[in-house]
Amino acid sequence: MTARFAVGERVRVHDRYPPGHIRTPYYIRGKSGVVADMVGAFTDPEDCARGGDGLPERPLYRVRFRQTVAWPDYAGDGRDTVDIEIFEHWLEPEPG
Amino acid sequence: MATHGDDHGHDHARTFVADEEDSLGHYAIVEMAVRELLIEKGVFTPDEFREGLEVFDKAGPHLGARAVARAWTDPEFKESLLADGSAAVKELGVDMKLTELYVVENTPRVHNVIVCTLCSCYPKPLLGAPPDWYKSRNYRSRMVREPRSVLAEFGTTLPEGVEVRVHDSTATMRYMVLPLRPEGTADFTREQLETLVNRDSMIGVTVVPAPGQGGPG
Amino acid sequence: MADGEEKTPRGYHDLGGHPAGPVDRSEHVLEPWEKRVDVLCGILVDRKRRLMTIDERRDAIEKLGEDAYNSLKYYELWMAAALKLVLEKGILTRDEIDGRVDEIRARLGLEAGP
Numbered sequence: 001m002t003a004r005f006a007v008g009e010r011v012r013v014h015d016r017y018p019p020g021h022i023r024t025p026y027y028i029r030g031k032s033g034v035v036a037d038m039v040g041a042f043t044d045p046e047d048c049a050r051g052g053d054g055l056p057e058r059p060l061y062r063v064r065f066r067q068t069v070a071w072p073d074y075a076g077d078g079r080d081t082v083d084i085e086i087f088e089h090w091l092e093p094e095p096g
Numbered sequence: 097m098a099t100h101g102d103d104h105g106h107d108h109a110r111t112f113v114a115d116e117e118d119s120l121g122h123y124a125i126v127e128m129a130v131r132e133l134l135i136e137k138g139v140f141t142p143d144e145f146r147e148g149l150e151v152f153d154k155a156g157p158h159l160g161a162r163a164v165a166r167a168w169t170d171p172e173f174k175e176s177l178l179a180d181g182s183a184a185v186k187e188l189g190v191d192m193k194l195t196e197l198y199v200v201e202n203t204p205r206v207h208n209v210i211v212c213t214l215c216s217c218y219p220k221p222l223l224g225a226p227p228d229w230y231k232s233r234n235y236r237s238r239m240v241r242e243p244r245s246v247l248a249e250f251g252t253t254l255p256e257g258v259e260v261r262v263h264d265s266t267a268t269m270r271y272m273v274l275p276l277r278p279e280g281t282a283d284f285t286r287e288q289l290e291t292l293v294n295r296d297s298m299i300g301v302t303v304v305p306a307p308g309q310g311g312p313g
Numbered sequence: 314m315a316d317g318e319e320k321t322p323r324g325y326h327d328l329g330g331h332p333a334g335p336v337d338r339s340e341h342v343l344e345p346w347e348k349r350v351d352v353l354c355g356i357l358v359d360r361k362r363r364l365m366t367i368d369e370r371r372d373a374i375e376k377l378g379e380d381a382y383n384s385l386k387y388y389e390l391w392m393a394a395a396l397k398l399v400l401e402k403g404i405l406t407r408d409e410i411d412g413r414v415d416e417i418r419a420r421l422g423l424e425a426g427p
Contacts, residue, residue, distance in 0.1 A: 027330040045267070133410065
């Protein structure tokens with residue numbers, strides 16, 4: 001399995017809202033962050049939820065987002081972050 | 097009120113239902129029905145079920161505390177805990193099953209805290225069942241959005257310049273925080289350190305207080 | 314978002330960022346029936362059985378409906394989801410389960426349930 005994204009790379013979460021069981025939270029869709037780690041390859045939960053086998057396994061990334069990016073009116077410290085594990089098929093290179 | 101007048105040779109319900117359980121709701125009864133039927137069909141055995149209950153009861157924050165105290169006093173163990181949490185806790189007899197343990201280390205610059213906004217993912221084989229509040233709407237809604245104000249509700253405020261990093265467990269990883277070792281514990285034995293480490297510090301809503309300071313549990 | 318693509322409404326379980334009140338820190342010790350549900354659900358998804366996946370169980374919870382999600386207790390949701398899957402997958406039939414539920418109620422001297 002080759003991972004598409006490298007640690008440190010800037011990525012954007014797809015701004016998409018398909019039906020079904022999705023493990024990419026609503027609040028992070030369309031937001032940009034940095035790949036903090038590639039944690040391995042795992043079965044696709046969306047396919048497994050439908051009774052499929054979830055294969056082929058696909059790369060899962062820990063992506064770090066600035067809270068000030070996740071929430072336009074974030075009131076905490078500008079340094080604060082949120083780490084979320086997101087599957088490769090939900091990510092695209094940060095545009096521009 | 098449960099009656100135990102006659103004996104059934106294969107009364108699996110009685111095997112697991114305690115005498116004091118006299119207010120069983122509908123879904124509790126459904127559990128019994130499904131369990132009995134599946135045992136009868138050979139899907140699993142009463143022994144397997146019993147073993148599952150025993151494993152469930154054995155897990156608890158004391159296991160996490162043991163890992164933390166060991167990491168504080170054994171640099172090699174700490175390195176292995178951070179590199180591969182699941183493998184490291186096998187030494188404590190913990191089997192993470194279909195999940196993987198990822199331990200995140202608090203530092204003077206970064207304070208970690210765990211939430212599962214989508215459901216209630218939690219490192220149960222290591223820490224036992226999560227507290228009700230961890231599974232609550234309010235915690236799941238607010239921890240990603242306003243972590244510092246939720247931390248303040250738990251009595252936790254962090255020094256200037258510390259980054260709060262929230263981990264939203266969405267996938268296979270189950271997270272545990274390795275809290276900072278408090279001041280004034282240089283002479284503590286591992287066993288003494290274990291008694292300081294509370295469950296909430298391994299979720300990240302509190303820090304481990306220095307001995308004698310008490311503070312939020 | 315691509316033009317013409319459907320924007321599915323947010324699931325009722327997808328709570329991150331919703332406005333909400335203070336966290337109630339009170340805790341209850343798990344009752345034996347709750348532990349039993351946990352263990353039963355664990356067996357259904359384990360490597361030996363693989364009768365269902367954690368993903369299917371979560372999906373089932375997400376389809377029980379918002380009323381159920383907001384009113385059932387945590388382990389009632391789990392059991393409702395497991396029941397739905399056990400029936401959908403034909404592992405047990407509705408008649409078998411209903412029959413056994415009635416029998417258990419009689420055995421324990423409980424009144425007939427819902």
